[in-house]
Every structure is written in structure tokens, then in C-alpha cells.
Amino acid sequence: MGELAVEKHAQYILSVEKRKDDFESLVMEHLRLNGAYWGLTTLDIMHKLGSVNPDEVVTWILSCQDKESGGFGGNVGHDPHVLYTLSAVQVLALLDRLDAVDVDKVSDYVAGLQKEDGSFAGDIWGEIDTRFSYVAICCLSLLHRLNKINVEKAVDYIVSCKNLDGGFGSIPGGESHAGQIFCCVGALAITGSLHHIDRDLLGWWLCERQCKDGGLNGRPEKLTDVCYSWWVLSSLIMIDRVHWIDKNKLSKFILNCQDLEKGGISDRPDNAVDVFHTYFGVAGLSLMEYPGLKPIDPAYALPVDVVNRIFFQK
Amino acid sequence: MDYFRAVYVARELSPRALRLTTEALLRNPGNYTIWHFRRLVIDALDSDLVEETLFVDNLAEANSKNYQIWHHKRWLAEKLGPEAANDDHDFTRFILCHDAKNYHAWSHRQWVLQKLGGWDKELDFCHQLLEEDIFNNSAWNQRFFVITRSPLLGGLSAMWDSEVDYTIKAILQNPSNESPWRYLQGLYKGNPDSLITDERIPQLLLNILKENSYCVFAWNFLLDVLCKGLRPNKEIEEAVKGFTELDDAGSSDQDLPTRICSALERMDPIRVNYWAWRKSNLTL
Numbered sequence: 001m002g003e004l005a006v007e008k009h010a011q012y013i014l015s016v017e018k019r020k021d022d023f024e025s026l027v028m029e030h031l032r033l034n035g036a037y038w039g040l041t042t043l044d045i046m047h048k049l050g051s052v053n054p055d056e057v058v059t060w061i062l063s064c065q066d067k068e069s070g071g072f073g074g075n076v077g078h079d080p081h082v083l084y085t086l087s088a089v090q091v092l093a094l095l096d097r098l099d100a101v102d103v104d105k106v107s108d109y110v111a112g113l114q115k116e117d118g119s120f121a122g123d124i125w126g127e128i129d130t131r132f133s134y135v136a137i138c139c140l141s142l143l144h145r146l147n148k149i150n151v152e153k154a155v156d157y158i159v160s161c162k163n164l165d166g167g168f169g170s171i172p173g174g175e176s177h178a179g180q181i182f183c184c185v186g187a188l189a190i191t192g193s194l195h196h197i198d199r200d201l202l203g204w205w206l207c208e209r210q211c212k213d214g215g216l217n218g219r220p221e222k223l224t225d226v227c228y229s230w231w232v233l234s235s236l237i238m239i240d241r242v243h244w245i246d247k248n249k250l251s252k253f254i255l256n257c258q259d260l261e262k263g264g265i266s267d268r269p270d271n272a273v274d275v276f277h278t279y280f281g282v283a284g285l286s287l288m289e290y291p292g293l294k295p296i297d298p299a300y301a302l303p304v305d306v307v308n309r310i311f312f313q314k
Numbered sequence: 315m316d317y318f319r320a321v322y323v324a325r326e327l328s329p330r331a332l333r334l335t336t337e338a339l340l341r342n343p344g345n346y347t348i349w350h351f352r353r354l355v356i357d358a359l360d361s362d363l364v365e366e367t368l369f370v371d372n373l374a375e376a377n378s379k380n381y382q383i384w385h386h387k388r389w390l391a392e393k394l395g396p397e398a399a400n401d402d403h404d405f406t407r408f409i410l411c412h413d414a415k416n417y418h419a420w421s422h423r424q425w426v427l428q429k430l431g432g433w434d435k436e437l438d439f440c441h442q443l444l445e446e447d448i449f450n451n452s453a454w455n456q457r458f459f460v461i462t463r464s465p466l467l468g469g470l471s472a473m474w475d476s477e478v479d480y481t482i483k484a485i486l487q488n489p490s491n492e493s494p495w496r497y498l499q500g501l502y503k504g505n506p507d508s509l510i511t512d513e514r515i516p517q518l519l520l521n522i523l524k525e526n527s528y529c530v531f532a533w534n535f536l537l538d539v540l541c542k543g544l545r546p547n548k549e550i551e552e553a554v555k556g557f558t559e560l561d562d563a564g565s566s567d568q569d570l571p572t573r574i575c576s577a578l579e580r581m582d583p584i585r586v587n588y589w590a591w592r593k594s595n596l597t598l
Contacts, residue, residue, distance in 0.1 A: 030345045077319065078347040125350060127385045129421075164458070164500030170421050173463060175455035177417060207588050208492065214584075220451040220492040222415065244588040 012263030229284030
């Protein structure tokens with residue numbers, strides 16, 4: 001079996017962070033805050049967060065905040081949205097700089113996105129998706145402000161998105177999809193509501209995502225993709241069924257998706273790498289206790305020591 | 315982008331601003347802030363929404379997995395109302411013809427059906443997609459969505475029997491297809507007693523196992539019904555014993571579910587831990 005090329009991946013991530021003017025960076029400019037989360041969390045899991053200047057990062061993150069609403073945009077000058085607000089909070093948590101924000105202002109922004117039926121919009125424009133339920137709940141939990149929302153209704157809405165196969169979609173009736181399942185299971189885990197899940201049924205659906213090549217797909221009859229190493233794996237761990245997949249084969253699949261020359265991980269072997277898949281590949285390996293990596297929390301998607309610091313230290 | 319930034323900061327809601335957002339979005343349709351601003355401009359100018367739909371549909375064709383584009387379509391559809399439902403369905407049908415499992419298109423289609431209607435041809439559409447690709451899990455999901463939510467059909471109980479027949483036909487067409495097996499399991503969820511009394515089930519399983527003795531889904535389904543209380547007829551007993559005796563000795567004393575679990579451990583080694591758990595969990 002090959003090995004995880006930690007140095008190469010660290011170099012790749014740092015190089016992406018520096019690039020601001022090439023085509024790829026410009027096209028991804030509006031979600032740079034997500035990119036920061038993927039990149040920095042990967043570095044931390046690989047014990048390489050020291051290569052980054054935390055003050056610079058914090059200053060830049062704060063400049064992404066919309067002063068009026070308290071929410072964060074994907075980059076400087078962008079409108080606030082719950083997705084980037086979570087990434088901002090996660091990165092600040094990584095750097096142990098949650099003190100840099102007005103916690104109540106940020107959490108009021110997020111809590112304000114909850115609708116009557118318990119669902120969450122992404123921003124003022126009203127797109128509803130269980131992704132946003134997870135993002136809001138995760139964010140508020142990290143800020144110790146879950147009490148600002150109606151948790152029961154939030155849970156009810158997520159449960160209304162549960163399908164007969166035990167999985168979850170983006171809206172009620174939406175097809176079960178591993179990404180949406182992660183969001184719903186994560187939100188239920190954080191709110192102490194996992195009893196709504198049929199763990200055996202969902203566990204079976206999730207372990208059926210493993211294909212002959214060892215990788216995981218997101219739905220029946222779809223192609224395997226490294227990012228499902230996170231969505232499926234973390235879901236299985238949260239419902240205590242991860243032993244139902246072949247971890248050895250999955251690890252081999254992830255390692256085969258590395259670009260050993262330039263660094264980074266791609267969606268499947270021999271494709272172009274990106275920070276998104278680099279994060280999910282490394283995080284997936286961490287979930288499987290790959291040696292030398294920091295353990296990562298499956299619900300909060302942050303290193304366990306960061307989560308412990310937030311919840312168990314005073 | 316600098317020109318856009320200038321009108322954005324100035325909050326200039328003019329035809330010029332609209333043109334600038336058009337140019338910016340053609341270059342980077344993922345930039346959600348530009349979409350937001352464009353909506354403000356459209357509202358301020360009371361722009362032609364049908365023309366706007368053509369613009370966004372054009373972008374959607376080339377960027378069919380872009381969240382912002384689909385959300386903009388939803389915003390427009392909401393404004394245009396039920397009269398626009400059929401045109402909208404025509405568009406998602408077009409997208410699904412090229413990418414029949416596009417999650418965004420399906421989510422959007424479901425939203426339009428529920429908000430604006432247009433259910434009448436939906437079941438036929440699902441059938442057409444399944445004819446083209448019986449493995450299309452999205453189409454199976456949509457089928458269940460239509461059967462349970464369409465105001466024009468009788469609901470699941472009215473359609474249940476014919477759905478079971480439809481699903482069985484699909485399974486026989488290709489027993490290694492995960493979707494109809496789950497669909498069948500789902501159909502009986504609300505009807506657990508009939509799972510063990512419905513003669514179609516053991517018939518289906520025997521038909522498959524005779525031709526495809528290594529069909530994991532069939533063995534799994536048989537395991538499920540046995541665990542739920544199906545009394546196996548002679549044919550089923552023989553099928554299980556005949557298959558499992560091919561392998562290791564010592565299996566002859568074991569009950570049918572245990573034998574099946576052992577066989578599944580060998581047939582589906584990547585999930586050997588799952589099948590071992592099933593074996594340890596047998597309650598018969």
C-alpha cells in the first residue's frame with residue numbers, strides 16, 4: 001500500500017492559499033472561506049498548521065464579515081451566507097480565536113435563518129436545504145448558542161426528510177444522498193436526536209456505497225468519489241456502524257487518488273486535484289485512524305482536540 | 315469585476331448594472347453575490363421575467379450542477395406562478411435527458427411540482443426514464459414521490475398492488491439492480507404482514523435464485539423475509555440447502571437464515587462484517 005504524502009499535500013495547500021490571480025482561484029474566489037476551512041483543517045490534521053500565520057488568517061476572516069447582519073461572506077465584499085459563516089467559525093475554532101468575534105451577533109444571524117417549519121434558509125434569499133440545517137446547528141453549537149433556535153422544530157424538519165431506505169434528502173421526498181445524509185445525521189447527533197434514525201437500515205444503505213474499487217459512492221449506481229470517504233464514513237461512525245465497510249480497501253482507494261508529484265488529492269485516481277478532495281481524503285483517512293494523523297470529530301468536522309477545547313475547557 | 319464592484323457598492327439598480335451582472339455571471343456563474351445583486355436590479359427595473367428565465371436556462375445548460383443558478387430559477391418560478399410550471403418542467407426534463415441523475419434538477423422539479431403543480435405527466439416521465447435506464451435511482455425515488463404526493467393519483471394504498479408488480483418486473487429484468495430491491499422493501503414497510511403472506515415474494519426470490527445463485531440482493535431479501543416470519547416452502551428450503559452445501563461442511567445443522575448469512579459473507583466479502591452482524595442478530 002502506498003503512503004500518505006503529507007509533505008506534498010501540505011505544500012500543495014499552502015501554494016493554493018498563496019495563489020489569488022490564476023483562473024482557478026478567480027472562479028473559486030467567492031468561496032475562498034470554504035477553501036480556507038478545507039485547507040487549514042487538513043493542515044491541522046497533518047500537524048502542519050504551524051506553517052500558517054494565524055493573525056493574518058483571523059484578520060482576513062473578519063474582513064469577510066458583514067458588519068450589519070453579523071454573517072460572513074465567502075470572501076471580502078461578498079454577501080453573508082450561512083455556509084461561509086460556519087467555515088469562519090470553524091477556522092476561528094481551529095486557531096483558538098473564537099474570541100475575535102461577537103458571538104451573539106454571529107449566532108443571531110444564523111438563528112434568524114430558521115423558518116416556521118424548523119428548516120433553515122441559506123441566507124435572506126430563502127433557499128432551503130438540509131445542508132443549511134446542519135450548518136446552522138453545527139455553527140450554533142460551536143458558539144454555545146443552540147438555545148437561540150427551536151431545536152425541536154429543527155429536528156422535526158430533518159426527520160421529515162427521512163426516506164424509506166433510511167437515508168435523507170435535501171428536502172422532504174428528496175432522494176437519499178450521502179452528502180445530505182451526513183448533514184442530517186450530523187445535525188441529529190449534535191442535538192442529541194440520533195434515536196430518530198434506524199441505524200441498522202441506514203448503516204446498510206451506507207455500507208452498500210462501497211464499490212469493488214474500494215471507494216465509496218453517494219447513491220446507488222453512481223461513481224465512487226473521494227469526498228464520500230467523508231460523507232459516508234462520518235455518518236457510519238456517528239451511528240456506530242463503521243465496521244460494516246472494508247476500511248483497508250477504502251484507505252487504498254484514497255491513497256490511489258493522491259498526486260504524488262504535485263501534492264493534493266483528486267476525486268478519483270488520475271484526475272486533477274483540488275483542496276476540497278484533499279481535505280475529504282485526509283479527513284477520511286483520519287476517521288480510519290491512519291497513523292500520524294490527528295483524530296477528527298465526525299459531527300463537527302474539526303480535530304477532536306479543537307472540539308474538546310470548545311466543549312470541555314473553561 | 316471592478317465595474318460590477320462599482321455599481322454593487324453604489325447600489326445602482328439600473329439597466330447598466332443588469333448588463334454588468336450578465337457579463338460577470340457569464341464569466342463566473344458561481345458568484346452568488348452577483349446573483350443576489352441581479353435579483354435586486356430585476357425587481358427594481360421590473361424586468362421581463364420570461365427573458366430572464368431564458369438567460370438563466372442558458373447558463374443552467376452549461377452549469378447544471380451550480381446551486382446559485384437553480385436557486386435563481388426557483389426565485390423566478392415563484393414569481394411567474396403556476397402558469398410557468400409546464401415550461402419549467404420542460405426545462406428540467408431537458409436537463410435530465412442529458413444527466414438523468416442530476417440532483418439539483420430533481421430537487422428543483424420536486425419543488426415546482428409541490429408549489430406550482432404540473433403532476434399529470436410525472437409518473438409517465440418516471441417510467442420513461444426507467445425504460446431508458448432501469449438503474450436510475452433518482453427516477454425510482456421520483457416514482458415514490460409521485461405515487462405518495464400527487465393529488466391526481468389515489469395515494470400509495472390505491473397504487474400499492476400495481477407498484478409491487480411493476481417493481482418485481484424491474485427486479486426480474488436485472489436482479490443486480492439495487493434500486494428496485496429497496497423500492498420493494500419500502501413498499502412493504504407499511505404492510506409488514508403481507509410481506510410474509512404475499513405469494514409473489516417467494517416466487518420472485520425462487521425465480522431469481524434459480525438463474526442467479528450469486529445474487530446478493532435476492533439472498534438478502536430472502537434473509538429478511540425469513541427473519542420476519544416467512545415459513546419457507548420446500549422449494550425455498552431446497553434452494554438454500556442446495557446452494558449452501560456447495561461450501562464448507564458443518565453447515566448442514568444450521569437453520570436457513572444462518573446458512574444464508576454464511577453464504578453472504580463469502581459472496582459479498584467487502585461487507586463481511588455486515589453479514590457477520592446479521593448472523594449474530596438472528597432472532598428465529
